[in-house]
Amino acid sequence: MPFTKRLIVALVLATATAAFAAPTGTAQQAAGSAQCANRETPPPPVDTSEQPAPGVKAPPALEVPEKPIGGDRLGECGLILPPNQAQPPSGITAASWLLADMDSGAVIAAYDPHGRQRPASVIKVLLAMVVAKELRGDTVVTASAEDTQQECTCVGLKDGGQYTVRQLLQGLLLTSGNDVAHTLARQLGGVPNALRKMNAMAKELGALDTRAQTPSGLDAPGTSTSAYDVALIFRGAMKYDEFAQAVKLPQAQFPGRNGGTIMLTNDNRLLANYDGALGGKTGFTDDAQHTYVGAAERNGRRLVVVLLRGQQTPTHITNQAAKLLDYGFAMGPGGVGKLVDGAPQPKPNVVSTQSNDTSSDAAADPGDTGRPTPTAFGTVGLPITAIAGIGLLAAIFLYIRNKRAKAARARRQAAQAAQGI
Template identity: 30%
Template sequence: MKKFIAIFFLMLLAANTAVVPVYGLEAGSLQSRSAVLINADDGQVLFEKNMSDKMAPASITKIMLLLLISEKMDNGEIKLEQELTISENAAGMGGSQIYLEAYETQTVENMLKAISMRSANDASVAMAEFMYGSVEGCVKAMNDRAKELGMNNTHFVNVTGLPEPEHLTTAYDIALMTKELLKYDYVNEYMLTWMDSVYVGKEKDSEQVLVNTNRLINNYEGLLAGKTGFTNEAKYCLSAAAKRNDTTLIAVVLGSDTTKIRFAEIQKILNEGFANYKNIIFHSKGDVIRTSPVYCGVNDDFNVVSKENIYYFTESNCKAEDFNLEYVLEENLKAPLSKDVAIGKAVLYKDGKMLGEYKLYPEKDIEKENFFKFYLNNVLENIIR
């Protein structure tokens, strides 16, 4: 049975699962043991093969580490230029590495390059210790964040992806954490850089040339991010996100027998998605949708915006003209108004059926008119007349 289907289609406040018609990609046509394709905007599953099977993820594990780093950078806790001291524990990590020396200093930026491009285990442990004081503390944070994201079949034991019997996740869960990472752009540059280098050692006298393990960088249009992984237990793995026009998709393959298979199959999955589906964006986040009158405000009216894209993910043959948007705003709005409190909604329809609702907000805080100024401008003006 063809499985290019849509499950878990939640249009914001709508709770019903919608199924998009099937297309030509069949699970049986893939050699990878597990795979999934999702829409990055709402998490809708478009294709799956054993997406909930618990498997070893190898270095794809580091997507969660990169997410935690990105979140700490976003709230100002760490910066690219900050320096950290490499511990004996970090320097002693095996597997993929950049051969850091114990007690040398490095910058956060160099560690991000090493993790994103070479998948360096020593750099990963160094960042885990830098952020949380220990690898164990970082692993706890990774598992806590996984639960928050709904990664219900994931359990991390380390920050590197090196084999551990209980270090398991699923293709679907990997897609979820990749989706979350796309909210930030702190590591995009490094994930999409083909070649760079860092100098390591206490004297910084050893150049480590970094060649990205993700060869999609050179041959896949619209690639946004990607992370490879390999161990003998996990085999070849890959998570990749790509964008074309207004559509962003995330594909994951696990358990491929060769690196050639993982790259070929992830491109096949992404291509099928872009060929058959698209996002129609009616209003982008922050666009002025309309104006609304307001009483007792500094100004007589204000701009109305949405804090998210107003969009619909659908089959590629649909057009924007097939849909209707209705705007419902509260009546007799009175200042003050907060930009964080909704004052209405946009409702999306197709063929008379409601597809979703999107909250609308003032573009900025609306201050109440000063009473004395209001009196001078209005009451006295009328008296003078």
């Protein structure tokens, strides 16, 4: 084969091999994002509740992690089951749901677990977790006029009324009081500070799809969460006794506006209707639709279930949760991912011992996030570059061999001419 053709063949082979190499992580993520409608943001709002105030820009969408938190399969946006597992029960209306083992953290089944939705009042679990961490249950708090003027549902706080943090926590979790949420946020340093603490807690847990914009879960620009994150948050909150005790109360006495006490009744139907129920939280807004998180225990096994953007018909959202819990308890060992025990940590900086040059490639970038560094070739650029290099070396080898062959032929021809052949 002539050298030119050989060179072309070698280069074509190298290029084709590189082109058909495994796609980069970034390309896979982009493909997944294109297929998953809510990978970056919740669905569009149905009303004006998320319009920014005049002169205020809506916050940008939260960054999508390069690798799905909890495992690669959890980046899928359809039904995710272990191999050879029976199909989930019919009648589940949630756009996103998840079942996980509370203790091991194993995610045993899910549907679009990292799809971004709105939490509605299930975000109160995150607020309650911060309260349980930072405030003593017997601390006395005085309600303000602003607390009593929140968009309800409300417990019915009285301006100037005094309540313990424990009572407020019960009002927050049993009857989803938005007036109580505002009062507790003030006790945490004011609403902006409370939101900062809530979002810092979410990030610490690894709930990177979550951004609380109101302490109560009322819709606001930039609000976001996912079924995976809600499970992480509920699992974390259950480690605090104040939360775990409050969320499982069927009823609790609460100071009345006109003296005496009133009885708060838990709006989580599973407490009365599901054997082994450990507590949970419901939610609803026009934009979020119906949301739920709850847990139950059976034969020493504790499961958490989350449903986001569900409907109440033909089956109530808590009854859908009960069906998924039954399904989960019937499943054998195995899983499709894991509830992480904290946010992914950045790689530690590695300082070269060979040189003091701070620009050396041996020193880690201070902005390193622990993720593969994108290059012109993506996260698998090194193998592709190596393949292309091999093709180039092959072409050079053929070129050198061709020149040597020509030189040898020339020497033979000269020798024959000298001998008169």
